[in-house]
Amino acid sequence: MDIESSCPYCGESITLSVDVTAGRRQIYVEDCWVCCRPMDILVTVHSRDDVDVEVRASDE
Ligand SMILES: [Zn+2]
Numbered sequence: 744m745d746i747e748s749s750c751p752y753c754g755e756s757i758t759l760s761v762d763v764t765a766g767r768r769q770i771y772v773e774d775c776w777v778c779c780r781p782m783d784i785l786v787t788v789h790s791r792d793d794v795d796v797e798v799r800a801s802d803e
Pocket of ligand 1: 750751754755777780
């Protein structure tokens with residue numbers, strides 16, 4: 744499932760590919776491909792098509 748979000752540093756809109764089968768709570772780090780800074784991605788899977796994604800600055 745693709746989730747639209749935005750980079751907490753540069754504000755660029757990003758698309759995250761979330762694997763809804765990988766667990767109800769997922770936390771991982773992804774580098775923004777615009778400013779190359781690490782973002783914490785927090786995923787909560789409620790159901791196959793109901794997913795919350797929170798993007799946080801990792802180094803603050
Ligand atoms: Zn960025």
